[in-house]
Amino acid sequence: MKPTIKKDLAEQLAPKIIDMARARSMRAGEPLREEAFAKELGVSRSPIRRGFALLEELGLATKEPNRGYYLTCDASTIDISDKLLDADPFEDFYLRVVDDVLRGEVPTTFFEAELIRRYEVPRGQLIKVLNRLANEAMIERKPGQGWEINNFLHDSNAHIQSYRFRMAIEPAAILEPGYKVDEVAFAKARQVQQELLDGDIFKLSRSQLFQIGAQLHELIVRCSGNAFFLEAIRRQNQLRRFMGYKANVDRTRLISQCQEHIHLLDLIQSGRRLEAADFLRNHLDIVGRLKTAKEAKDELEQQKIIEGSVST
Template identity: 30%
Template sequence: MSRSAGAIDPSDVSATSRLRADLASRILNLLKDQKAEPGHRLVECELCRHFGVSRTPIRGALQLLANAGTVEARANRGYVLLHPVREAPEPPALTEQGEEDRELLVRIARARNSGLLPDECSQQEMVRHLDVTMATLLRVLRQLADLGLVERKPGKGWIFLPAIDSTRAQEESYAFRRVVEPAGLLAPTFELDWQWLERSRAQHQSFRKRRWRDTLAVEFFQMNADFHEQLARCSGNRYLLGAVQGQNRLRSFLNYHWVHGVPRVIASIEEHLAIMDALADGRNDRASQLMLDHLASSSRTFSPMAPSPKIPA
């Protein structure tokens, strides 16, 4: 593959973490799937959500692509694509460290949902509860802090920030979302982001083909959260967007520990795709009804939770 098509110079890779090189390859594949054209803007926060990492490795990956001549940094615009990506390397398998991090995310979510981890914990307590090395724990806690799920206390303790942790809270969340999200699709200020739509559609279709494993719950939630947040952004209403972003944060741990089976994953993807199809056809009224149905269906999935203070594992 030519340098202009997005090749990564091996000398750059050797001087950079494997994570950044892997992310650079994944970004290339994403741009290829999107059929992105020159001038396409790469938004850091969107890439962070898509790949489930913090800004630092994303910036490193974008710098690799800039060194390869694929993207260019522009003042006040971040990075923009210089050349269409017609070819891209196969996305590398998740690194051993990345898989280890996702496994720990799932275990933390399970421990929180079952009440095994209190709202405030020392690092030593978490190492003992989770049977994990301190280095891995700190790496994952920093990721959770970037997502607004934990906060560091003075010293070596951590606070888990408020989340949906009871049956009643879950029911209230879905009741709120059924009022807000379908209405956003009918807002007079709604303007569909066509680039995002095609990107999200391709991502959903690709994810649907993957063989399920527990750690995919993290990626599934990231895709799910991005879908709901971006539609809220399309509404043009900052308060609606803030509400959806807040709900996404509150429900993170519930979804990282996925116990509802593969059929519900597939059903959710199909429901999302149907909403996107309706929006693409300009049928926002239909999309709004489908969103209402989708949230009702999702609510029924979670409804068997026991009415205890904490959700059982």
């Protein structure tokens, strides 16, 4: 019986491993060397091994006794994003906790015992969700005991600054002299955006919708070949995840975003990178303003509800 893979960390590393393999033009049958990937990604060999194990679980790698892991197909043909979008059995509970945190119903500092009583769930299930939130930078474990919510979540000015930062980084990535379109990944990204327009917008969970959008923007930046740009956008995606969860409730708004994403891909692929950079900068500006305005409106309505309940 195979041991259970700790997917929280493995799911973060697996796409990066594939990105590296694609950058190296690795082919089916080539070995995945723990030491090389660990050094490049700045982690120890143990988490890299977990990432390899997840790739094996997904059918993208195979493990040979006493030899290690090997790719089962050419890296250029792999799009791991759709394989990692499978529904988590704890997804509903995870989103319930997210909603309560975003609404301020979970104290800024809290203990596991408090949430176990609040949600009436087994400790193991709660720990899995808390670890996921910690990996996503929503919360962090305090020294000793207890957890603390990231102040960024309720700082509207930080959200605005995040989009301003992305407006500087992402268009600049498109204009990098070494920019090279990943044709296979672009085709897959266009297909996913079209599937959203064909109905997936109203079927997928908020976390899945956010992940699709984040992966598309990471793809566009990754093709710049600039590792510093890519690391910056990955960090931003991690920090803004929960603002995205709030905004994604209005799913009809995502229709125009998907259409704009497809147009952006077309501009880049046709070699009109200067036009694409301007289009992306404007896209981020508008989306950032809309999300910030919606968040402010939602917070005002929530405050009115709280004040109304107190007065009665």
